[in-house]
Amino acid sequence: MKSPFRPIAKQLLAAALGLCLTALPLAAFDTRAEAAFVLDQGTNTVLLSKNAEIPLPPASMSKLMTLYVAFEALRDGRLTLDEQLPVSAHAMSYGGSTMFLDTTDRVRVEDLLRGIIVLSGNDACVVIAEALSPDGTEAGFARYMTKRAQELGMNNASFANSNGWPAAGHRMSMRDLGILAQHLIEDFPQYYPLFSEENFAFDGRAPSNTRNRNPLLGLGIGADGLKTGHTSEAGYGLVGSAVQGDRRVIFVISGLDSTKARAEEAEAVVNWSFRQFAKKIIAKAGIPVARAEVWQGAEQSVGLVPQTDLEILLPALAGKEIAAEVVYSGPINAPISKGDPLAELVLQPDDLPELRLPLVAAEDIAAGGFFVRIKTAAQVLSKRLINGPEATE
Structure with a gap:
């Protein structure tokens, strides 16, 4: 019956x-960032979402996707940390923040990873990209990045290159970057400590470019990653994370008008996230x-x-x-x-x-x-x- x-x-x-x-009732954090996304990782609670679904130029913050694909290759045995990769003329052609690589170099993968994370090396990204690209080109790698990002739930991500150099159609939302940060932290804990390194002097080539641009590292507030970004179109941004006690917060801010504003806003977001919420x-x-x-x-x-x-x-x-x-x-x-x-x-x-x-x-x-x-x-x-x-x- x-x-x-x-x-x-x-x-x-x-x-x-x-x-x-x-x-x-909690007043929403009044961020100066044009777009922002804040996530409490342990409870998967979104604490702040401002224009977080809008595809925007991510600048160098999109280098995190290149790193994720590289970490997958290391996990799968398609790369090793000690492997030395050649530098193409195309990789050498990028300006902006670089490791000052040239076509006579063969560079260890581990140095390239540090060059991307600490030095924000545009050239280092291309060396990794060409090594892992399905067709050996940076454009082919960018197409693979887009496909992989979509598979990971980054629905607004679309890549035109490996390093965030300004290009039509190179876009990510703040939520996309938050999802990517969470995957990097959870999927590759063995490599995540690289993001908290404050200095990397590669081969003595660039004494003016040895410091990590993340303004929160070393402040004693638990910050341990991940990546800054800046172009004239995108403004100043940061994908960050911090741990206090048994809580980890992941946050993304973008569209700020100076390095000072980025540093102040990032610290304010971290302090608000930990002081205004508690696990029960x-x-x-x-x-x-x-x-x-x-x-x-x-x-x-x-x-x-x-x-x-x-x-x-x-x-x-x-x-x-x-x-x-x-x-x-x-x-x-x-x-x-x-x-x-x-x-x-x-x-x-x-x-x-x-x-x-x-x-x-x-x-x-x-x-x-x-x-x-x-x-x-x-x-x-x-x-x-x-x-x-x-x-x-």
Whole structure:
């Protein structure tokens, strides 16, 4: 006998939660950046989004995509850190920030990576690009970068070169850059320490270009990456990350009018992100937050519990209740096994995105026996008599 409830029906049990979460309404950070994106990595909570979906010139911040592809090649064995790569005339032709490479050089991959990260070397990017390009050209590598970025969820990314040199169609959104930073941190922890290096003197060639341009490194605020960028079209920007305690924040800012403004804004974003938000455990693993109705089971309901402690990011100051409810499709057909995913705890904190957290069965519920089925049949028949045949559909 099928359930008398539609499978898509939602049971809302806000009153049964017994949760009292509090937070003050939070004023959005008033950034001077033309576009910005701030993410709390551990909870995957977006703290700030300003023009974050708009494709913009990323300048040298797009070098992070070249680095990601290079790290993939190292992981897959297509490159090694000690391998020496030749420098083409095309690579040597780039101006701007460079390692001052020439066509007589063969450069270790590890030095090229440091040259990109610390020195922002346009020429170093091209050497890597030509080595990994499907057709041996920088343009071919840029096409591959675009394809790979799309696969990683960077929906607004489109590359015309490997280093962010101004070019038509070379674009990324701030969210794209945030996604890329998160992938670099999570996918390649063995290489991520390179981003916190403050100096790299390659072969004594460029004494005026040995310092990392990231203005937050060395300030004692937990900053450990990732990449600055600047062109006249893009303004001054930074893809940054910082760790304080057990939290990591990833942020992207762009369109600032000076290195001073970039440094001030980046530090302000970091301080705001850590001071105005805090992680809170709202439900403990294995402790029921609600019960769901069961159809034709040995029990009439099943407990709904989180499998792990549910920890979310909330505004740090207290003062106002946050709406919370449990949502599930039901009643739920027996038998049910402990740990089966059954429901979601839905929260809507002020000034933060809606949160949907999974809940599972707290215990096994066996299918009901003969008398349970007879009782259920009687209930369905009663509903038909009262409400008509449509009550069972």
